[in-house]
Amino acid sequence: MPSKNEILAKLSECVIKGDVEGCKKWAKTALENNIEANEAIANGCAEGMKIVGDKFEKGEYYVPHVLLSAQAMMAAIEILKPYVKVEKSEVTGTVVLGVVEGDIHEIGKNLVKTMLEAAGFKVVDLGKDVPLTKIVETVKEMSPDIVGLSALMTTTMPNMHKCIEMLEKEGLRDKIKVIIGGAPTSREFARKIGADGWGEDASAAVNLVKNLLKPK
């Protein structure tokens, strides 16, 4: 019988390889061997996804690899989820994500979502082409810690700025951190429009969120 560490390592490995069937198999094995679902997710799946993120950052992995790993991880989580003990799943923060109005490109935003969830954050995904008013309303209703805005097109980037201005007008800006990302954006652009941070890619976005939420 494999040891607990072996099972967790296999789970992680299957996430890294993007092996959906392997992930299912090892998630079941984890439950059969009385490994807690929370632990299997945190030390198996999420651990694997973290390595995937590192590989992506280093240019070893490209988007298709990350998408496949995300699918594999979700297959394992699907099996483990019913056994997750709620009190133990500590949410470290809530992030509202959306691709701004006029822009339908959401692969990048989806990668950020996957990696944030794997890192233990609660993500509220508003999807693509999100009206700015909806983002503001969601902030009002849910009081998240962070709002992440994404755009792939040069023409939709200015909507990030508009969104920040709308949050200011509603008196919500100081209650949250706003981070942005997407191919045409830059650190300089983020600074210029008054965002709190910019992530170059999905991995960087996770680090950014962690840093912004670090107790001071």
Add this chain to the structure above:
Amino acid sequence: MLPREHLEAILKSGKTDVVPVMPPFQGFWALDVAGLTTPQSFKDVSKTASAQLKVLEQCTFDGIEVLWDWLVPVEALGCKVDFPEKGNPITSENIVKSLEDVDKLEVPDIRKHARTVFDYEVAEALRDKIGRQHFTYITMPSPFTLAGELRGVESLLVDMMLNPADVHRLLKFTTEVLLEYLDLTVEKGFEAVFWCDPTASGDLISPDQFKEFSLPYLKVLSQKTKEKNLWVLVHICGDLLKGADRLKMIQDEVKPHLMSVDTAVDLLQAKQSMDATIILGNVSTTALLQDTPEKVYELSIDCVKKAGEDRFVLGAGCDIPVGSPPENVSAMIKAARA
């Protein structure tokens, strides 16, 4: 010398006495400047053509795209499409819902597809009007990018990893469809095609995936386009030098006459990697949209300095963003004439 002669000279010999300027993609931006919405632009051939001409008066490009509705094959193939007020029509429903659907796909009769017919009528009207003075071209997607529209980009990327054989079948199909468009382009007597592959962006897929799924099909189109004696222009987004030299692969395999590169690409390196190809680029589209004419002028001068005057055409790194002030766009042209 006529504007088109600058481009002809550079395409033939790599040299000319001024730096030619091509947008490279101005269509939807120009419609907006002229006050025509995207839905309106599919109604009246002469109004749509006039909208482009109006902008060309102010921004005197040496060459322009006369067919900018480059994703028209998506609708001809039966996908549902949304028409926003400004910019490109958007694919709203992918027809390849599962990979089994690939076998059900049929090459449509594009000559009976209303939007295709309309687009070519506009293109002909423009070419007949300005083609003697200006270089004109038809913009079309590559097989890989068209496949992404039919399947959904995210699904296509995963399919490449799990079911590569099916993806190749889909790519063979999209190549066939685009060859139909090439035939129509030849039949109507156009002189150049700009094959665009944004989904094969250097930021999205790996060099190996690029080599396997994008290049071979682009190569087929390029060869066929050349056989018909048309100029082959290619645009791919993203940094094509990061991780591996994709530009060299493109020159070796696709052999386009001209390669248009994104702002992320270093122009000097691009010219070294593609030492037998004209390079077009790569003024920041963000600057065109948001900065001042002075800044755009400065960036354009930087491009010319970096690329040198041989084998170089000045233009934006991608589409001229809808909403860019015409003054910014003409600053690019002014810089080339400086």
